[in-house]
Each structure stands twice: as C-alpha cells, then as structure tokens.
Amino acid sequence: MSSDADKRPLHHSEVAKHADKDSLWVIVNGNAYDLTEFAPEHPGGMGILLKYAGKDATEPIHPPGTLEQYLPKDKHLGPVDLSGLEIVAKEETQEEKDRKKRAEEKPPMDECLSLYDFEAVAKSVLPVGAWAYYSSGADDEITMRENRNAYQRIWFRPRILRDVTTIDFSSTILGHKTSLPIYITATALGKLGHPEGEKNLTWAAHEQGVIQMIPTLASCSFDEIVDAAKPGQVQFMQLYVNKDREITRKIVQHAEKRGIKGLFITVDAPQLGRREKDMRQKFADEGSNVQRTQGESVDKTQGAARAISSFIDPGLSWKDIPWFKSITKMPIILKGVQCWEDAVLAAEQGLAGVVLSNHGGRQLDFARSGIEILEEVMRELRKRDLLKNGFEVYIDGGVRRAGDVLKAIALGAKAVGIGHAYSAYGHEGVIKAIQILKDEMEMNMRLIGAPTIQDVTPEMIDTSGLSNRLVDGASDYLMRANYEPLAGVGNGLGAQPRLISKETKASL
Amino acid sequence: MSSDADKRPLHHSEVAKHADKDSLWVIVNGNAYDLTEFAPEHPGGMGILLKYAGKDATEPIHPPGTLEQYLPKDKHLGPVDLSGLEIVAKEETQEEKDRKKRAEEKPPMDECLSLYDFEAVAKSVLPVGAWAYYSSGADDEITMRENRNAYQRIWFRPRILRDVTTIDFSSTILGHKTSLPIYITATALGKLGHPEGEKNLTWAAHEQGVIQMIPTLASCSFDEIVDAAKPGQVQFMQLYVNKDREITRKIVQHAEKRGIKGLFITVDAPQLGRREKDMRQKFADEGSNVQRTQGESVDKTQGAARAISSFIDPGLSWKDIPWFKSITKMPIILKGVQCWEDAVLAAEQGLAGVVLSNHGGRQLDFARSGIEILEEVMRELRKRDLLKNGFEVYIDGGVRRAGDVLKAIALGAKAVGIGHAYSAYGHEGVIKAIQILKDEMEMNMRLIGAPTIQDVTPEMIDTSGLSNRLVDGASDYLMRANYEPLAGVGNGLGAQPRLISKETKASL
Amino acid sequence: MSSDADKRPLHHSEVAKHADKDSLWVIVNGNAYDLTEFAPEHPGGMGILLKYAGKDATEPIHPPGTLEQYLPKDKHLGPVDLSGLEIVAKEETQEEKDRKKRAEEKPPMDECLSLYDFEAVAKSVLPVGAWAYYSSGADDEITMRENRNAYQRIWFRPRILRDVTTIDFSSTILGHKTSLPIYITATALGKLGHPEGEKNLTWAAHEQGVIQMIPTLASCSFDEIVDAAKPGQVQFMQLYVNKDREITRKIVQHAEKRGIKGLFITVDAPQLGRREKDMRQKFADEGSNVQRTQGESVDKTQGAARAISSFIDPGLSWKDIPWFKSITKMPIILKGVQCWEDAVLAAEQGLAGVVLSNHGGRQLDFARSGIEILEEVMRELRKRDLLKNGFEVYIDGGVRRAGDVLKAIALGAKAVGIGHAYSAYGHEGVIKAIQILKDEMEMNMRLIGAPTIQDVTPEMIDTSGLSNRLVDGASDYLMRANYEPLAGVGNGLGAQPRLISKETKASL
Amino acid sequence: MSSDADKRPLHHSEVAKHADKDSLWVIVNGNAYDLTEFAPEHPGGMGILLKYAGKDATEPIHPPGTLEQYLPKDKHLGPVDLSGLEIVAKEETQEEKDRKKRAEEKPPMDECLSLYDFEAVAKSVLPVGAWAYYSSGADDEITMRENRNAYQRIWFRPRILRDVTTIDFSSTILGHKTSLPIYITATALGKLGHPEGEKNLTWAAHEQGVIQMIPTLASCSFDEIVDAAKPGQVQFMQLYVNKDREITRKIVQHAEKRGIKGLFITVDAPQLGRREKDMRQKFADEGSNVQRTQGESVDKTQGAARAISSFIDPGLSWKDIPWFKSITKMPIILKGVQCWEDAVLAAEQGLAGVVLSNHGGRQLDFARSGIEILEEVMRELRKRDLLKNGFEVYIDGGVRRAGDVLKAIALGAKAVGIGHAYSAYGHEGVIKAIQILKDEMEMNMRLIGAPTIQDVTPEMIDTSGLSNRLVDGASDYLMRANYEPLAGVGNGLGAQPRLISKETKASL
16 A cells, blocks of 8 residues: 555546546545456446546445455555535435435334344335345345245244243354354445444344354455454354465464454355346446447446456365365354255365355355255264264355244254344344344244253254245246236226226236 | 222322323223333333323223233222313324224124125224234244145045935034034133123123133133123133242132133243234334334333233143142143144143144244144044043134034044134124034035034045145235336336336335 | 916006015016015025015026926916006116126127136126126135146146147047037026026037036026927936925936936035125125115025025935936936045946036035046046946036146046036027137147047146145135235335325235 | 249239229239138138238238248239329327337347346337237146246255366257357247348357257248358258148258258147237237127137148158158257157157257147156156167257256256247347356356366256146136125225225126
8 A cells, every 4th residue: 555655646637537438537535546447347337437437436335445455556546636626416316315215214123023124124225226235136036035935844843831931042153152043144245234334243243142254245344343343252254265365365364363263165156146136226227327328338247247256266176175274273164055965075074064055045046945955964964973073054044033043953053144134223223133033032942842952853843845845936027927818808807807908918 | 909999099180290201100990000110011012101101091902900910909009080180082093083984884794604704894893903913923924824724725525425414513522512513712802802802702602502711811801701601501711820820729710610611721822922913003003103203212022022921931831730630620621732742741641632723823933733733643642542531632723614624523623713803793793603604514514425523534535735834925025026127128017117117126 | 377377467556565574575577476485585685585575576587487486386476467567767886887888898709719718708798696606616716716726737748740630529428429528517597697598508519519418407497498409419417306306206207208318416416505706796786785774684694505405405315326217217427426435336336427526616615626536536446347337437617628628538537517607699609619629629639649539548648746736825815915014114015115004004 | 933924013903903802912012912712711810801902911920922932823913013002101009109119218238137138128119919929828828837937946956166267068969069058949930020030040149159940930031041141050940841741852952952950840730829819919909800890700710720830731740750861861850749758769760859848838738848858758768778879858948047058958958949039139139148148157057066068967956846837827817816805895905995896896
C-alpha cells in the first residue's frame, strides 16, 4: 500500500475522462481504480461498469476492500480530489421507495415467532439485489427446496412418561462447548443485509454461546471479525483454496495464529454456481436498460460465474490434503461432502470431520440433501469403524426448526450449520433467531422424551420415507397448464369463463 | 374465599391508579386482581395487560374462575365498587363488524351436510381469536394435516351381496354402551365458541348416546359439566397432572366420587406446544399495535408456552403409574401414546388402554398420525397377547367422516375420539354433527357390506399406502415460486405477462 | 289407471286450497296429486314442495311417470281443469339467464376435440341442478377423482415396426358384436340434460355399432327406450332389485321378452350414496331461501338419500342369485364388484361376468378404482381357471380417452363402460363422442403396434405404479393454507403483501 | 415442371371465379392451384380454404414448395397474372397487435440465461399458431411433461477433490466429433418461427461444432439445408418412410450422395399424433368463426391428423430393414424406440443404433420417457453383449439443462437430441442456447468431479426414484375443485367468501 501513497491525488475531472470501454476508471470510497482490463470479466457485466465509468461507483454490493484485494496493485490509482464535485441525487424507483417504506415500518422483532418470519421480513425489506443474492439457488432450485423438503420426510417416534423436567441441549463441536448443537455457518457478503456484516454474527454467537464459522468471502475483513470476538470465544474458518498456494498458506497460518479452532475447507465449489435469480436481478436493475437504450451487446452470461470464482482452485484434490496437514495444527474438516465414499476417504485420511452439504443448494442442482446423505454416511463409517477417533459429521442446508436439528442428531450428526436469512434486525435478530431455536429445542426434546442430547436416539425417528424425493416443481413453471379451453367455455376453474381472451389462452 | 369476603370493596378509581408495570391491577367480573407479579409471564404478553391496566379486563377468552384458580390468593383484591364508572364503548374494527354480520346471517344449521361445513361456518363466524385457538397446530402444522391425510391413504375393499337391511353400529367403551364407536374427546376453552361451553357437549352426548370426556382446561368448571349430565350418563375425565400431586389426588378422587368412569391421563404434553397461528393472532389483535405506538419491547415469545403449561408436571413418568392406581379405582388410560413400545408398556403395567394421539397435531410437529401408529400397535400387542385382558386402543385426530371411523375400527381400534369444530350452533350443532356421522356410518357400513361393528374386518381395507406420508406443504410457503420471469415475458401462467412489475417479481 | 279415469276433473282452484303441510296437493302435467304423506320424505326436502303447494309443479327434474310409479294409487287425484288459470311468469335469476345465453352460444359441436370438451360444455350450459346431479360424487369425491387418476398411473410400452396399416378394434360383449370394446353404461335421469333423454343413447349406439345398457332409473320409460332401438340392435338392462321381488320378476321377464340380451344387477348400491354437491345445489336453489325467509326448519339432510333409495333392497344377497337364474335365461352379470374375492364368487356361481365398478365414485368414497381392481381380479380368476367358460370382466368409471380403454383391454377386460357428460348436443353429441374415441383408438393402436384387439397384450403396459394411489386432495380444501403471514409482510406469494387485511388472514 | 411452363398465365380474375366447394382455386406465391379435390382432406379443415377460395392464400404456415410437392401435377395451374389486383389490408386482431409489440420489444438475447428463457420468449412473441404447433403434445400432454419430470427424478452423487481444472466435454456420434454430446434433432416447420427456418440450425450447428439432423418435414428444402452447411460439416437425416418406396429410395440415395452421415428412420409415427392445442388454435383462429357465421358444418376433427400423415407408411415393419440396408451405406438408426425389446431387435439386426424417444410427447400419450427407458435398454443390451460392435444409444425429449445431458451420459447414452424452442432470435439464438448448455456443462462436470465425458459414470447418479412416475395432472384440469362451499361461507381459501356468486360455484 505504501507505493500507492506516493501517487498524487487525481482530480475527479481527470477520472471523468476515462469513461468508456477503452479506458474505464471509477471512484470507490474516494480512491480511483483502472478497470479497463477487468471490465470484460466483471461478474455483473460490463454494462453496469460503463454506467459508472468515470464516476463514483461506491456501492454497498462489494465489501470494502474488494478492489484492493482482487485488483492488481498497478490498477490502484490512489485517492481522488473530489473538490468541486456536484453530487447528483440518484434517482430512486417507486419500487425502491416502497421497499424503504416497508423497511421503516417493519414488524417489531418480537413478532417473529419462527425463522420463517425472519425470512419473510428479509424478503420484504432487504434491497432487491441483497435478497436476490441471499435467496437464490442453483439452476431450478430443486436442490435448494429439497434441502428443506428432505427434513419433512423424517417423522418423530416420541416416547412418553420420561422425566423431562430439566432439558439440557448443550453439546460440543471439535471438543468446544456449544449451548446447542448448531453453529453459524459461513455465508458470504454479510453487509448486503446489514452495515455491520458478519460482526453481527460474532456478537450474537458469543451472546448465545454458539460457534461462528468465518467465511472467506465475508464483507468484513477476517481480522475485523476475529477482533469482534470476546475473549475465549471460539471461531472456525471456512476456506476457499486459492490457486496460489502461498496466499492460502498465509491465510491459514494467520488464522491459526489468531486462535481459529477449526479449518473448514470448502470442497463443493471448484467454480461458483449459476444462480439465475441473482443474475436476473442484475439485468433487471441496470444491465438490460443500458443495453436496451444504447443497443450495446455485452455477453454477461459467459463471464459472471467464472469471474467471481477465478481465484478458487478447481485443481484442488485429495493430493493436497497432506500439504494442508503440514501447514497447520488446526483440525481440518471438508465442507461439501456429498456421498459416503468421500466421507470414508476423509476419515481414512485422518481428517477431523466432514460437513455433508450441497452449499445450500447454490452449486449443483439435483445434488441430494445433507440429511439424506447423513444416513448412508453414518452407516458406512460405522461399518468401517471410522468414528472411533472422534471423527465428527456435520450437516447444513434447509434447517428452519429445532426439530430439524433433532432429526440430524438422531441420525448421528454432531452439529448442524445454520445460514443467513435473519439479517433484517442486525445482531439482535441473530440472537432472537437462536433463542427461538432454543425454545423450540426445549419444547421438542420434552415432547420426544429426551432430556439430553445423548437421549436423542435413532429409534426416535422414522426415516422410512427419507429417500422418497419428490420434485413437485415450483408452482410457476412454464408447462403446468395443459387443458386449452374451448372459447367461451372455460376450464372449470375460473369464475368467469367467458372473459378468457384469446391472448390469455395463448399465454396459458 | 371467605378471606376475600372480609375485604372492603375497592372503588374503581383506586384500581385505576395501578396502571403500569410497577403496579398492575385489573378488574374482572367486578373483582380486582393484582397482576404485577404475574404480568411478565402472561401467556398473551405484558402488552395486552398494560392496555387494560387499571381498567376492566373482563374478556371472554378466559373461562370464569381462571384467575381465582391460578392466581395466588393474596393477589385477589376482592369486589370493586363500580359506581360512577363511565362505560367507554369499545371501538370495533370493520373486520369484527363483518364477522358479526356473518354470524347473524350464518347458514341455517340444516344446510350443514358434513363436518367440513361446520368447520367452514365456525371459521367464518367465530371471533378471530377463538378460531385461531381452535384451529392452530404446532409449528408448520404438518402433523395436523397429516392426521387428516393419513386416513386418506387407506382405501376400502367393499364386499357385496351381504344382507345389510339392518345396520347396527353400537359398541362399548370400557364396557359402557355407546351408540356408535366414537366419543367426544377433551378440548379446552369451550366458551370461546359458545357461552354454554362444554355443557353443550354434555347435553348432545346424552341426546345422541355417546360418551363425553371432560377436559382439565374446560371453560366450565368440572362440577358444572358433571351436573349437566343426565342420570346414568357416562362421562370420562382427561387429566393434566399437576406438579403438586395433592391437587391431582383431590381432582382424581373428586372425579371418581362424582361418578366419572374413566381417567385419561394426558402424556403427550409435558409442555404445551407452540401454535404460531394462535400466537400470531394475539399480536395482530393488540400486542403489536401497543408495541408499535409506544415503542415498548416485551418479549412475548419467550413466556407464552411456558406460562400456560406451568402447572403441568414435565417430571411425570412411568414411576408415577402405581401411585395413580393407588388413589383411584377408575380404569386408567394413557392419552397420547405415539409408538408401539409405549403401548406395550402401558398394557404390561395393567392399564385399561391407550389413546393413540398426537394431541390433534398441536404438540409435536412431525409426530405421526394415530391411524398410522394403530397398525404397528395392534400388531405388537397381538404378538405379545396383551389384548386378552380387555386392553382397549383408541385413537383421535383428523376424523371428519364416518368412513374414517370405520377404517380405525377395521384396524383394531375400539373407538375414535372426535374433537371440536362444531361450536357455532351450540349443542344443537353437536347433535347435528353426530347425526351426520351416524348417517354416514349407516351408509358406509351398508356399502362395505358390514351390518355390525363386528363385521368390520381388516380385510375390508387396503392399507398398502398407509406409511406413504407425503408432506405436500401448505400452498403458501415462502419458497414455492421459482422461475423468475424475464421482464416483459411472463412465466407462462399469468394472463398479462407485461404487467408484472419489478416489485412483484421481488415479492414472488 | 282405470280407477283414476272415474274421477271427475278437479278445478285448479280446489287444488289451490291444499297448500300447506297439513294438506299438500300439486299439479303435474295436468294431473293433481296428494303429497301430504309423501312430503316429509321428499328427497329434495319439504321446503321446495311447500313452494309449489296448491300450484303447478311440473318440473323437468322428474321423468314423466315418476309420480304415477312411486306414489300410491290413492294419492292420484286425476286430471285438473285448468280453465281460468293465470300463468305467472316464473322469475329467472341472472345466473340462469347467463347460463341460457351460454347455452345458445355454445361452441359448434365440431370444436369438441375430446371427451373433456363435451364435459366442459355440459358444465357451462346445463341447468345448474342437472350438472350438479351428473357431476357429483360421494363425500369428498376422492374415489371419483381416483377413477380418473388410476388410469394415469398406467403407462404404455409401445412396440415399433409392426404393420399397422389396417386397424380393427371391433370386439364382442357376451358374444354380441361391438364396433369397439366399449358399451354405454347405465346412467340415471337422462332428461335432465336433454328432452329426448336416454333415447339419444339408443340412437347413437345404433349409429355407432355399440351396445347400450338401459338404466332402471331412466327418465324415459323402459319400453320407450326399447322401442327407440333399430331391429337387431342389442341392448342390456341394468337392474336395481326391488324389495318386492314380484316387481323385480315382472321387470326382468318383461325385459327378456323385449329382447334384452344381458341383465346387469347393480350390487354396489344397497342405498344410494350421499352426493353433497348435488344436495348443496338443491339448498342453494330453493330450500334454504324458503327456510331463511320463513324461519322454517325442515331436516332435509336426514331424508334425502334414504327416500330416493327406499325401493332398493338392501337385503339382496348371494342367496338371491339362484332365484334370478330361475326367472330368466338372460346372462346375468354383477355390476359393482370391488375386490377379487367377490369376482371369484360370481364366477363360481356360474354367472356370465362382472363389472368392476364403484358406481362412478358416487357411492362409497375411498372405494378403489375398477382399473386397479382389474389386475388382482384377472390374476385370481386365472389362478383358479375361472375364465374358461367365457366368464367376462368389464370395468367402468373414469374413462375419458381411448388410451384408457386400451389399458383396460391389456389388463384383461373384455369391454369398458362409458357414462354421461356428453348430453349438451343430444344424440349427435353422443355419436361425435364415440367417433372421437374411435379416432383416438385407431391412432393409439397404431402407436402401440397392435393392429387388432387381440394384439393388445399385457406386455404393452407398465403397471408398476398402479397401486400408488395418491390423494392430492382437491385444491380448495379448508386446510391447505398454513403460513400465517406477519402483518405487512406477506407470505412470499402475493404481489401486494401490504394489502392483506386482517380478515383475509382470518379467512385464510 | 416443364409441362407447367407451357400453360399461359391465368388472370387473377379467372381464379376468383373458382371460389366455392365445387371449384376451389387459390393463388400461392404467384401460382394458381386447384384444390377442389384436396380441400376435404385439408389438415386445417375446409373452412379456412373456403375463406381464401379464389384469392391469394400465400401464408407462412406452409414451407414453400409444399403444394408443388404434395399436390398432383395436374392441379398445378401455373403462374397468375396479378395485374390490377387490389391489395386488401388484412384485418389484424388486437391480440396479434399486442404480440407484434411484444416481439418488437423482446428482451435482448443476452438476458436469456437458460433454455427456459428462450422458451418463455418464444411463447410470448411467436405467432399464436406457430407456438401452438411447436409446443403442443399428444392428448393430455402427460408424456410431454413426463419427459421433463423424469430427468428431475434422477439426482447426482458428486465426487469431490478431483482435479477439474480442465473440463473436456467433447465426444463422438457415429464416429464423428461433436463439441458436446448433443445433436440438433429433427423438428418440423422451422419457418413458422423464423424466415430462415432450418438453415438457422445448420449455421449454428457449424458455429458450435455440433451435428444437425435434417427433418423430412422441414420448411426449407433438403438441398437448401445441405447447401447451407460449411465444408466438412456433418449432417444426419431423419426419414419418414413413404408408402411409395421409390420416393423413399430416391430421398435416401440423394441424401447419401449429398454427404449425409446417418439415416435416422422414424418408427414412432405410423400416423401423426393428435395435438389438441394445435387443433384448437386453428379453430380459434378461423375455422369456428366461419362456421359460426355461415352455419357451415365441416368435420375438421376427422380429417386433420390423417391428412397430414397420409404419405407416411403405417405398414413399415421389421421386414423392411434389409431393404434399407440394400439401398444405402449410411449407418441406419431407428428413431422412436420405446422399450428394451425393440432396442435388442435393432441391435440384433445389425443397425448402428437407436434413439429412445417418444417424439417429444407428441405421439402417444403415456409413452414413458426416453431417460427412463434408457436404464432398461442399457441393462438388456449389456446382458446380451450387444454393445460390442459400436451400437450407440441416443435419447431425446425433455432436455433443458446440461445436467440432463450428464444424467443421460451417466446412464449410458452416447448423445442427447435437443429440439426447438429457441427460434425467436434466429441462428444467433441457437448459438446462444448451445453456449448456455456448454456453460452449464462445464460447471456441472466440475461440480460432479468429472473432467471428461468418460469420467461421467453410473455411480455419479442416484436413479432410485426414476420409475416413480407421478402424474400430478395439469393445474387446470376440470375436476380439481371439490369442496362446494356453503352459500356465504367460503371454502377457506378465498379472501372474500361472501362475494362468491352462485354462478361461480357452478363453474367451480
């Protein structure tokens, strides 16, 4: 950064001259950057960059430091002299105004009775792009929905007349105490939802006695998040492995030095998945409008996923595991295992555990759910006696109720990772969400007759229908409607059959 | 109560001074009560209490006597002198006006052709809070719906050309005659739906020759309900076991003295379940409004379930069974058994029977339905020869048609418990509902070729799909819609694709 | 009838005096009848009769001759002198006006491409009561829908490269030639849909070379229908067995004399089923209005099903079979067999065949579909070698496509019965509907590679999912909606979440 | 054609005299034709022909050359002298105007993120008749939807930690290289969607390195399509076999001479299927209007399918296979095999391969999907060692995602045929669609851990639910609604129960 300091401040009028494809500069947080070479691979397409070319492009969508981190040093043009810059009020759409009104009047947090409520509020009040990023899954979101549905194919076999006066749902993860068998799993770009980003999770994790996993793609910097922890607070780290192993070595060893207690290496994302809702939103917002009015034709589809994931190493393989073990003493866990064969391999390699995960349905559509895989994984690990050295199995994805956590525990999971969707109320929202889970947990453990986590046994669930995956399809698929009504007769469902126009029929 | 009589009447203006958190008095039915200590654990939250603090809080939601029963004696402040009190007309919402109009114009009872109709009428005309209380199930109401769905996975194998001129569906329960193999099961707070509360059930039970089970949480007092019975009318009692066993002993022995013929101990509710629709309604009505306008922050979620269920003993266990047998000669039945292992235990303990029940889907979501459990329970009891001493098995939950009753009988149940949903027409409605069931029963027994209950055999049903539980989810879940349409194109379902606004897309 | 002739004509003003419960006369087709005793058991309730008491009650809903046939002779009051009677124009509802307009403008018949189209037109243009009668099924109509659904669980395994230049789908039923393996099964009250009633079916059957089964409850008289047949045209008869066997003997022997070629005894209707849509319609039309405005309370529910079916003998049993064989030489077929055990009994009794049928889903809800039963029936009959004497198996219910017919044939059925739903175009509609089936038949036989009915073999279908009955429930059940949205947030489906009123939430 | 040249030009006023059933001439592309004899069998019915009788009937629906090809030579009346012809502006419906506006403003192609988007755009902007033709399936479109659904019952079992830096999805078909294992399958009438018709596919196939199969029923002539190919570009040919084998011999040998590399004989269409949506559209457009206003009664249903398919030989059988082998050296593949028995026969006959296909669900409804059949076919071929001579198996139908292609490959398919739905953007749209598939392919192969096509193994998919076919029915079937609400009460779903009119109830 010292080399940057040498540069004399650019005047904003100079930046303004670089406003097209051939030379494309932008100002972010008072610094100028040359994006000419980067623009063609910008995840959001070049259109949006051209819109801000030569102007201030400070946007909440990128965590501060993103450009510093990912743009080569020689493209950092240093601070900008903004004197004389006229601030142009950004035009606000009616939709955005409405959303802000909803955000202002959002329900008091205490009205949230379940995690669904937090989700509904988030959907209602988060900026459209933030919601699109958080909520979108891969392709047709079949796996995203399956993650939820799979839990709903497991039923309880509650036992009665057991003394459930005192309920204790505390447990451990990698030997560290947790107040209930969940952890806050790694999710990216926390500042999209709240200005404090991942620090909300750190504060809430401490307050509620659970463990936070710090994501590689956090909005806050790694050290910010570690600094936000209270003394003695346990944190884990999620790692995307960089093509440049030296960077990875530095990150890992820095983490260990800062006291991180577990290294969760993501193995289900050699390339980041296509999330079309997210991509669509970007077009809807800006891209296509630019395109429409200027006749510009930028191939946005091609570049998006590839650009975002460009630093992640698709060459990562089992051969790298010994190297990881050589650079850190932290327990190593593979995050994203999706069949028993790989769980067995992980245990045989002497790793500390695996997370059965499909990345929240955001990577490969039609990957099975973690809870379904859990059954086969536990069976095969037990068969090979691979659990004896404390090998732990976690799962994530689709959890919304404490009952889900109990089902996973009954099947043999050590803990369950919980993701986002509670960002609309800052860290208090996170605290509240965990409290709700604890309330549900106490209730459900009473009702199944299990006073402690150890009492939650396989006999308490009925998994006979677990692999009965049913893709009911979303209700809005193109091809659901079939019967083409006779003109003037109706299809037997509508109230006013005669009003169905020919156009309607066509669009049905 | 005599000690109360000594107190001199308070003037209402005195009560009015105790109108905040630090001193919170209310007037109910002309008596004052000090709720200062109780307020933080009020099931409905403190907000609603503050609204009525220092004022008259007589509300139909609590059965008369509730405060007397549950509030410590020293908080009973005695009668209030209401002289000079100005009656302020309570503002009525448009919704409430509409509901009352619907109630006035409700369809003549004879238009009700099935139990669904009674349900639809109740939903339309009952006070919002009453309907919310009666209709809500635990969590996502998966079990509540499953209770109904499970019956719909059993099909008939009717036999033909059997003489079905005379149909006799009378049977016995614990040796007592019933005109058909059902009983009116215990459901709480009957006065929410009708001023006569549970007495409607008593009268109708007598008129129709069926047996009523008196609930612990009735709106009417136990003695009122017993007094409403005609000479010779059989009644059972449902029992929530109190932490203070002396109270329980008194209740049980009083019941036996009053002629109760069976003691049904509830074992599926060490804590009362979370019923979010019910909780939501309370917020919608009052809580959140207070909160919004006064910026007050009361944690209502935490306290609700716990406060209501505070007297129920979560420590109740198999060890208590001998004690129950020692204090009463009434046959003892466990209500809420949910797997064969516990049914076997109950039979081995020499109890009179079990009710396979998940509490109408109001306790543990994802508990299986009684009708599904019935199959495994009968198989295991038969295998161990545990039916020989007259051990009887009942089920409840989800019954809406006489065909459901027949399915349960065919599987081996002795009788089926029927719950509420017919309160909008008082005791005549209950009579009518039972008549409908009898009509359906006669018809269905004719059509399957079984002139008597004994002729209803396992061969007459096809249960091959019984455990094929399918959670189709409610139609309004957050995540059903997937395809995010292109701007201006539509998703192939809507009639006017170009009118879909960006906001709509976001909210989809 | 000669005794009637002796009576002197009553003047209509005399009839008008008998206009209440105590003396209730009506005029039908110019004759007066005393309904005082009959009124309390009138299927449509007493309300509607009171409306017409003392007046002309000629209504298309009852086939001419109904009163003559079912009312005791002494209640026939003879012809009425109508001189001076003022014709009061009957008030017509807007709904009825709209319907008539739709009927006038109904699509040209040739636009009907499938049987669904005929159904849609009928629904649109038939009088509300007629549609309600034709379309309603028992209870929740689960079986009615299952009849259709079951066919949709059978898939084809078509064979290729077979010479299908010439397709011949002719076959025989009881040795009589039919142009395709279907017959027109018995359905009641044909005049509700068209003034020519069942004669339309007779004419069309002849024109298309198929066989008609004459129903006991036809709108036209038996002889009318037989007279409508062309020389050599084969007809069968469906029989409801009367409690008075002499009446039955007369009917059967008269039929045989008139040339009827097969006697189909209905065995699935000892009592006629509850069809609530049908019952509801009656209330909606008239009953409840009378009731509402006059405060009258008639128990219509009780009497309806029972009164209609009062002449049918619920005592009919296997013991009666020899008697039937003694009174006729016609082949005897049992219509309404619903499990293999009874099909085996029928074959063992030396009967000519069985119809696997649940009465179109109009009798016992949750009876399985004929096509599902067909598989077990054929297996058990073959196992016992009971097909060797020409025992034939038919099915009916749920057929809408020629593909359905082929599936039944492949499973071993000899022919398939087709019911109504094509009444809106008179006999031309029936002809057209059969032509459509033939078109589909030719097409489908070509496409599965079977040039003749004999080539349609079990290997051509995949029935692996046949018993996978799924009750998806109708889309309008009371309890489908679950997620109770936060005020002002929405449930993620609606476009304008803030507009959901509290009332809406309650009614959801 | 030389004989036509001898005729002197007709004046358009002469043609105008032949404007009724008895003499029906039309002008197409400046030539006159006598359709008097053909009219009764015109697929679109005679009504539409009468509308254009004596006038110019040049319409985009028929590929140029259709009349020349199918109408006997003596009905070709030669060129028309159009001098003095007044051009009458064709009246345009509002629907058509709206569609054209949508077409003008259609989204920029780059906004299409998936094949669904191309489908949605096509539906929105194509002429109604074109969309109806392209999108319609046989009967109830159960098979058409099943083709898609079946893929959604196969799930992935991804492997992790494999080096997926380089992804190579190239493969071969019949020994010819393809850039990914798909080919563009034959679909008819390409000009309905775009004026360049099938040439768009040729150009795109070359650009993207995939193989095109030329359809018999192309809009462009065979030679046009072959001429559009670049040197070295591989093309296959799809063949409907003519009753006149000489015509077929000429076509096949001409194709071989022009360099076609594979002959795909369609065996699933001895007669073209009934596609009711398509048929309906024709009525909606014109037919029924003519009929309504003129009282004309033309039986359009009868003739449609038969007329179109009249040249196809329904007598084609296994006996013809040797003859095909005798007239060409091209590899012969049967397209439309639908069970393992026929796949085995094909391999035993020494053919080059089979396409498991149900013709896109456009022929026999309830034919199973290709992907389901693939499993049994591969098993039986392997069992008989019939794959050893390079016998290849392809499938088509229902593919929308690269994941679908991978599932087929994992099950043993050599390649997958992709059909239309991307016509709204000309050849660039086709290119874009293939690029999207390649993007998805690269992503998905990374995510399942398979760097090359050879690494895609059966262990990577879970087909346990593959044959769990579920016909959920279209959402607009006639009989979905069941609960008939009480007047004034509602069914529990609607927001305003009191507003449901009687008519609505009837139409529900």
